[in-house]
Amino acid sequence: MEYNFEMxxxxxxxxxxxxxxxxxxxxxxxxxxxxxxxxxxxxxxETGKYYNYDFNFLCVLSELFNCEIGYILCEHDCxxxxxxxxxxxxxxxxxxxxxxxxxxxxxxxxxxxxELLQMSQFELLIERLHAYKHSLSQDWSFDESLVKINNDKAxxxxxxxxxxxxxxxxxxxxxxxxxVNPHKH
Numbered sequence: 001m002e003y004n005f006e007m008x009x010x011x012x013x014x015x016x017x018x019x020x021x022x023x024x025x026x027x028x029x030x031x032x033x034x035x036x037x038x039x040x041x042x043x044x045x046e047t048g049k050y051y052n053y054d055f056n057f058l059c060v061l062s063e064l065f066n067c068e069i070g071y072i073l074c075e076h077d078c079x080x081x082x083x084x085x086x087x088x089x090x091x092x093x094x095x096x097x098x099x100x101x102x103x104x105x106x107x108x109x110x111x112x113x114x115e116l117l118q119m120s121q122f123e124l125l126i127e128r129l130h131a132y133k134h135s136l137s138q139d140w141s142f143d144e145s146l147v148k149i150n151n152d153k154a155x156x157x158x159x160x161x162x163x164x165x166x167x168x169x170x171x172x173x174x175x176x177x178x179x180v181n182p183h184k185h
Contacts (some may be wrong), residue, residue, distance in 0.1 A: 002077070010048070011071070015061075068081060083097050
């Protein structure tokens with residue numbers, strides 16, 4: 001496999017910055033974790049000019065960045081290969097995947113999400129919410145267009161609300177008479 005060291009360096013720099021570290025600060029953190037590297041060499045890594053990575057360096061970075069080594073080496077786009085597979089299959093962002101994993105740990109939330117996704121009105125609600133979101137993002141410069149865009153927003157909001165009402169009605173029918181404890185986790 002060929003590696004693009006410039007891309008690897010950009011990824012390392014991005015992750016370092018997400019943690020809020022300067023180059024000097026990350027060198028201190030690496031040192032605390034038992035890995036010593038000089039400023040010039042580290043700077044060359046981030047600019048893609050140093051190609052001889054030490055395996056221990058990659059291990060310490062993966063621990064620090066909470067990711068797999070393959071992510072650091074740009075073998076996949078998400079922090080884990082598994083998340084990358086899920087992202088490729090479903091088109092979800094890594095943040096959405098992680099959120100669903102958190103919901104899964106609560107049990108009831110993931111069960112409810114499964115039920116919600118299978119309800120007949122859910123797709124309609126999503127389509128109408130998307131249309132409403134789109135209407136909010138439109139920008140018009142003429143006065144007569146402002147009337148139209150405000151009307152479009154109102155219509156989209158009505159349809160989104162109507163879809164939500166249909167979904168809620170479907171839920172009422174499904175759960176009527178059943179005891180559901182919303183506080184149980």
